[in-house]
Amino acid sequence: MSSSLRSDVSPGPQIRDTPGAFPSTPGEPELPSVVSSQQSLSKAVYERRAEYTVPAKIRIKVGSWNVAALQGTEEDIGSWFVNGKGISESLSNLSFESNGTTDGRNLEGVSHQEARRSKKKSTVPSNDPGLVPGGDEIGLYVLGLQEIIDVSSATEALKPYNDPWPGRRWKQAVEDALPEGYVKVAEQQLIGLFLIIYAAPRIAPTISSVSTTSTGTGLMGYLGNKGAVVARLVLGETTRLVFINCHLAAGVEKGNLERRNWDASQVLSRAKFEPLYNGAGEKEETGENIGDEDFAFWFGDLNYRLEGMPGDDVRRLLMLHTKNEYGQGGPSKRKISAELALANKQKPSDVLEDTEKKSHVFRHRHHIHYRSSTDIAATSPSDETLDPSSDPASLQTTLASLLPHDQLHQQMRTRKAFGDGWREGPIDFLPTYKYDVGSVGMFDSSEKKRGPSWCDRILYRTRKDKLAYEERTKAEEAAKKRDEEMKSHGIGDPAVNQEEVLFDYDPATDGDDDAYDPDAGAEDPELVKTAAGFEDKIHLEYYTSHQRVLSSDHKPLDAIFTLHYEAVDPDLKAKVQQEVARELDKAENEGRPAVTVVVDYHHDHEGESRSFSSQEGVDFGNVRFDSPKVRAITVANTGRVPATVGFTDRIVSADKTGGAAPPWLRIRFDRSGDKDRSASEAREVYTLEPGDATNVELTVHVKDVELVRSLNEGHASLEDVLVLRIHNGRDHFLPIHATWLPSSFGRSIGNLVKVPEGGVRRSHDGHEDSQGVKWSAPREIFRLTESIEDFVERAIAEWGMTAVEASPPWADTGWPFINSTQEDKMARNAKERIREALDNDTPIPEAFPREMDVVHRVEALADTLLTFLSSLQDGVVPANTWTGLETTLLERDKSKIHLSIEDQRMQILDILTASPAHSTSFTFITTMLVKIINEISLQTTDPKARVESRKKYEEMYTAMFSEVMIKAPLPVNTKERRASQSRRKKVIQVFVEESGQS
16 A cells, blocks of 8 residues: 655554555553653754755656557657656647757657557657756656546456556666656556656655555445545655645546545545654654645646536647647548638637636746637738737737636636645646647547547645645634624624624635636745645746647646755764764763663673673674574663663664664563553553563564675674663663675675685685686585485485384475475584585585484475575576576467476477586486485385385476476466466476376
8 A cells, every 4th residue: 555665763553454544543541652752862963953954956847648548658758757758849838948959840749649649658759858857867757647547447447456567667767767866756556547666766765654545435435446646745844735636536527526525525534544753753643644744736637627618618728729739631631721711601609708708818837938829710910019918919828718617717716626725837838638649739539529628637736835825724613603793792793883894805706707817837946844843846848738648538738847945965964963972871860760781691602791881882703594682681670760762763774674673683672561551552662660671582583685785795783773762761772793604695606606615704704706607506506406316315224124103204295395394403503514514615414413313404404405496596496597497388388298207308408408507406406306206106016006106206296396496486476477487387397207208
């Protein structure tokens, strides 16, 4: 339901996994918390935030497009959204300063553009230089798509899950067009709605607290064929942004309008974000709502229509402006001309006359110049200088006459929807819906002939706008209450004292409802005080549609905003943190809880006994792969009052995970946590009476393969600082240190064959020798397979000599790689010693305790081999090799050529030999499996039972080793995934089954 780019803090309450769900309500009592404190380091640093924030500036491009589930629309996404192409200057009434290098006179003509349209190529005109900023000029790309699948299909609308494939297709199209280095920071899909956000390389590291959710408002008011997908993020650790991509109810009837308003209200009330931590390290008690942000952007197919005007009249009026875009001809030109000619034979409609008189004229914006249409009527030279707002034939005047009939503006004015501070830039472009697919200017020519409308919109709101609306609402409610009180005393009764009533004003009904202010939303940048107390500025630079994109019946549109904000400078913040940490460390207050932390003595066989103070930290000594290491500390209450203690969130950098401890460290107290604490506490806390003490066990356990690889390569270290929070007391900082011993696990075969004799521990810093390849295959694979073969043979021989009545271990199919024996301390110790023998290149038989029987030895070896193969970075069969193998198998199956097992083996080995080390490793493993199967099958005297036993073992080994040996991703599609798994098993099966089998 939600995703996150980076988690700077531990997660809050669980968000229920349903559209529009919200966290459970936290408990009421305020009990001791280890997450926040007045004396905490985080809060003290936060109070000095003015010292480590610097002015920053970012351009945000918000794009919206209803793609109508049409194929080929993804081919246009990069052209219009990333590169700013597909804008018609004449039909948007705008003239831009081109930022391209191509002479505008070479721009492809509309008729030619429509004639060459293809679903496999972009439909934007050739030689289009792009008229709005794009590429690396944009810091944050925010794209909202609607109908990426057919939401009118009941099958799709009623699906209990999202089909991820369409989203992947669009994501790939966007990423192919973006400049190098842009990072995806948020993604959310709800059936046909898709929201995706990318950040520039310099911006991405400054984004945190990303939370996404979805709200379905479609069928039954809940399903996802209509609704919204929403994302919240924090920019620069200071500024909260919310992006809402929606698809509201369609239709032209009054009931449809009311449903659109209801849909919007549901999105506002039901969309909930994950809790976040503010700059002081304090967790929000509940999930955030829309409205708690500093800047919000609402966009999508809002579906509001033009009201009170015949659709045919609107179509024809607008096509007067679009017809001459086509030059001399073309199908669309002929359609437009035919329809206008038919209209001229009828009595002209005067429905627009009254609205044109009432409409306000547009005013110039300082960076955009208007162009009038010269396609409606011939003008004299003197008319060319006529201001478009004064020219009755201009597109500007036409748009100004239509916009008062826009339902969205009407609903905003009457506060029935989007009246709580939302605003929109000037609309200087044609309605975005509905066009013939493949046409620049031919409005719906189907039998329905739907009236044009600005269905697709981009709105925005600042925190200042929201607060101003709330203040205005409070003032109106107070005024209404005063009026009612006056009337109750007879003051407002017209029969009593009508002359004392100075005015009677109702903001919902009074005023000119038809008025449209074209400059609304085009104000100069203004100061907006954010929730964090900073003063930011936002300015709308561009708001336009891309008229010359032909692949959908909607035209895409975008808006570009410039945001000036305060951002945290990591270096300055680190400096302040150091200063604050020193100050807090010096602070002493006898009236507050005080504890002493003592690191207990420990002794390793590898070194001398050592003891550390809490200031020096906890040293775990040498740490190995999958070998837990334990240390203990004692926390004693040395103060005069009870002390509530607990480990809280560490101060971590962007490349580390949050929480009380790193993933490789576990913390365990010797007692249960406080039972009467709030259920919403994020950490366990423990109350110590004066003189009381508790023991804390710290365990380092490195098992994650990715971490092992980073440690082997020197990209990570086992060092961190724990924060022991004392409620109302002084924090204790406990450094943690461990020395990583290089491991052969987690490496690639190409790396391992270069390790010289003596193992990875004796090679320089655990890295391969620079002199080149030393072995034909990793010695670890050779030694493990050889040892397993030897010990299986010995185990079977010894079992036969002891005449034990119990079933032999190989009675369980899959032994020794699958066994029913529960792992005990001896088995864990044996596997640790086997790994040590591999890493130090010492004899494996010497690794086992004398009292360990042969059966358990071979089981430990088998488990170690599986772990080793699973950890290989490239696998025994790398992804590129598997691609060649799979292609060969598919071609062979398609040609229906039957090969003997020997020929199949040769065919596979020919491909594997492209990488000799991998090929040899493959041979070692499959040879070992054959020997084990032979040994086990020979223990069955009945020929038929022997064949059956062998077949079971072959199937089990084949399934098991195909997973750990072949390192290639499986297809997403269920059918294709099963087919690929079957082919993987086949590759192993060919080598483990008897030659006589087919």
